Amino acid sequence: MFRNAELELVEERARASLGAWERRSLGVVRAEDAAEFARAAGERAPRLVDPGHADFAVHPMYVVSLLRGAPGAEASELRPDGMYRDEVPGTDGLGVRLMAGGQAVRWIAAARAGDRIELRRALTAVERKGSGEGFVLLTVEKVYGSVRGTLVEVTERFIVR
Amino acid sequence: MTDRHIIVGQAVLPVGMAPDAITLLRFGAVTRNAHRIHYDTEFARSEGLAGPVVMAQLHGCLFYRAAAQFAGEGGQVREVEWQNRAPAGVGERLVVTGTVRAVGGADGEITLDLVERCGSGDVVCCRGRAVVVLG
Structure with a gap:
């Protein structure tokens, strides 16, 4: 399929799914995983990288950076480019190129070790941008919560070329 | 409560990292x-990229760190936002700097304008903002 036809299909599929909320479990936050995340992100503060620290805190970017919870995904859930087939709405099965456009993260409450995280997300905007074939800009709203209520809200943008 | 006096235009101290291939694999x-x-x-x-690139969330972590460092011990980062402007390649030095955009929001909120530059050419790879409350 020509790229322009694929982009038009992405746009059509995306518009059809606008406003539909879906849920995904990210599992239970483990202090050791959050500490590993903090180390990988270059943090050195003991309260972020040492799960045994008296004031240990889950790195605030940890939960919103998780693409999947444990135990991960089946191979069939991945595109040939390694992205999850359902990560960017409307792109499943198409050879389009995907890039992150940016995020806005708003913290309501801190995630804690032991929290079971539920993600709700919905596609809220579809825009065709640029000249020529251009690209499709998708805006996704995400809400991360636990039994304590909403923890974080995220607005995320994806570029589909 | 802090006794720091914050003014509009004040600099946000830089934070940086140079994520190599091992960092990206771990992250x-x-x-x-x-x-x-x-x-x-x-x-x-x-x-169409020059080579492997840094994850968006890792850029976000550096924005978060810049905001948290400004907020200080006991401070809060309430919001962080960034838009990707150019890809950052493996091994390139990333540095987030910024300035204070506004002071005196709700509950003492301070808004920071942040920018991340990468590599020796100081290419802007992300622009963003953060909302913090001082510790």
């Missing part, structure tokens, strides 16, 4: 991000 593993543009050079080039 991708712990976030379960298998997108090949982050570790597969040939694939990244087929996507």
Whole structure:
């Protein structure tokens, strides 16, 4: 399929799914995983990288950076480019190129070790941008919560070329 | 409560890192991000990139760190936002700097304008903002 036809299909599929909320479990936050995340992100503060620290805190970017919870995904859930087939709405099965456009993260409450995280997300905007074939800009709203209520809200943008 | 006096235009002290291939592998593993543009050079080039690129969430972590450092011990980072402007390649030095945009929001909120530059050419790879409350 020509790229322009694929982009038009992405746009059509995306518009059809606008406003539909879906849920995904990210599992239970483990202090050791959050500490590993903090180390990988270059943090050195003991309260972020040492799960045994008296004031240990889950790195605030940890939960919103998780693409999947444990135990991960089946191979069939991945595109040939390694992205999850359902990560960017409307792109499943198409050879389009995907890039992150940016995020806005708003913290309501801190995630804690032991929290079971539920993600709700919905596609809220579809825009065709640029000249020529251009690209499709998708805006996704995400809400991360636990039994304590909403923890974080995220607005995320994806570029589909 | 802090006795720091913050004014509009005040500098946000820089924070930086130079994520190498090992960093990207570790970060991708712990976030379960298998997108090949982050570790597969040939694939990244087929996507029009010079080589593997830094994950968006890792950029976000550096923005967060800049905001948290400004907020200080006991402070709060309430919001962080960034838009990707150019890809950052493996091994490139990333530095987030910024200035205070506004002071005196709700509950003492301070808004910061932040920018991340990468590599020796100081290319702007992300622009963003943060809302913090001082410790």
